[in-house]
Amino acid sequence: MAGQAKQSTSKAKAGLWAHTPPLPLNTSPYFLSPLALAAHFKWLYRSWLPITERLIFFCLAFLSWHFFTPHLAAGQAFALEWIALVWLKNIILMSVLAGGLHLYLYRWGKQADRLKFDRGSANRGGSRFTFNNQVYDNIFWSLFSGVTIWTGLESLLLWAHANDIGFWIGYSDNIYLFIGLFLVIPMWNSFWFFCIHRALHWPPLYRLAHHLHHRNVSIGPWSGNAMHPIEHIIWMGGVLIYLPLACHPVHFLFSQQLSILGAVTSHSGYEGLVIGGRKGIRLGDFFHQLHHRFYECNYGTAEVGLDKLHGSFHDGEQPPASLQKNRQP
Ligand SMILES: [Zn+2]
Numbered sequence: 001m002a003g004q005a006k007q008s009t010s011k012a013k014a015g016l017w018a019h020t021p022p023l024p025l026n027t028s029p030y031f032l033s034p035l036a037l038a039a040h041f042k043w044l045y046r047s048w049l050p051i052t053e054r055l056i057f058f059c060l061a062f063l064s065w066h067f068f069t070p071h072l073a074a075g076q077a078f079a080l081e082w083i084a085l086v087w088l089k090n091i092i093l094m095s096v097l098a099g100g101l102h103l104y105l106y107r108w109g110k111q112a113d114r115l116k117f118d119r120g121s122a123n124r125g126g127s128r129f130t131f132n133n134q135v136y137d138n139i140f141w142s143l144f145s146g147v148t149i150w151t152g153l154e155s156l157l158l159w160a161h162a163n164d165i166g167f168w169i170g171y172s173d174n175i176y177l178f179i180g181l182f183l184v185i186p187m188w189n190s191f192w193f194f195c196i197h198r199a200l201h202w203p204p205l206y207r208l209a210h211h212l213h214h215r216n217v218s219i220g221p222w223s224g225n226a227m228h229p230i231e232h233i234i235w236m237g238g239v240l241i242y243l244p245l246a247c248h249p250v251h252f253l254f255s256q257q258l259s260i261l262g263a264v265t266s267h268s269g270y271e272g273l274v275i276g277g278r279k280g281i282r283l284g285d286f287f288h289q290l291h292h293r294f295y296e297c298n299y300g301t302a303e304v305g306l307d308k309l310h311g312s313f314h315d316g317e318q319p320p321a322s323l324q325k326n327r328q329p
C-alpha cells in the first residue's frame, strides 16, 4: 500500500508538480467512516499536535481576547476608537503572517524549492491582476477588503457580547461545551467553506465575484484572502453562526483566525517550512492547490470531505481528462 502511494506520488511529480504530499490524498474519516474510532483519533491528533497551525491559532485566540480586544464596557456602543484597535490587530496579524511568509519563501527564497508544489508559475501573465502584478493585487484585496470585512464582523460580535445579545458562556460555565466547540469549529469552517465555495462557482456568482480569487493559478501567501468584497462577506459571514450559539468570544476569534489566517498558510504554495533541515510546521494545502489548478474539484477541505459525496474529489493523482480541459477558468 505504501509502495503504491509512493509510485503515485512520483507519477504526479513527474507531471505537473515539483513536490506533492503522499498521494492519493484522503479526507477525514469523521463522516465517511463514523465507526473507525482509531482513524478519528489519528486524524484529530495530526490536526492539532505536536505543533500545528491549528494549535497556534488556538493560542492566538486566547492572546487576542486577553490582550488585544477592547474591554467589555468600551464595546457597548459602536465607536471608532475600539473598532480601529480591532482593525489594527487584524492588519498586523495579516501583514506579519502573509508578508513574512512571502518574504521568507518567495522574495528571499530561504528554502528554495524544497516542499514547493508548483514548478515555476502557472499564472497567465500579470495583466489579469489589479495593478498588473499578482503580489500587489493580492495585498490590495487582502488588506483593503479582507481585513475590513473581517474587522466589521468581529466588531459586530464583540458589540453583541458587550451588550449581552446572544447566549454567551464563561470559561467555567460548561467545560465540556467549551472544549467540545474547539473540536467542532474546524468542521463548521470546512462545511461552510464547501457550501459557499460551491455556490460561488455558479456562473453568475463566479463572474460577479469569485473570478477574482481564481486569477491566481499558482498561489502564494497573499493569495489566500485575495477576494472580491462580495466573496469576503459571504465566506467570512459564516462567523455569525456564533451569535445564536452558546459560546465564548474566544470561540469566534479562533474560528475567524483559523479560516482567515489559515487561508494565508494554506495558499503558501509550500507543503511546510523546513526547520533544521527537516519538514517542520505544515503550511500549504495541496487539496486546495488542486482546486486552483483544475478549478472544478475540491471545493471544500479535507476536514469534512464533502467533495467525496458531491463527486468533485480529486486525490492528486493523474487528473481525469474533464479536469484537464478546465485547468484554467
Ligand atoms: Zn473556486
Ligand SMILES: [Zn+2]
Pocket (backbone or CB within 6 Å): 213, 223, 224, 267, 288, 292
Ligand atoms: Zn483559494
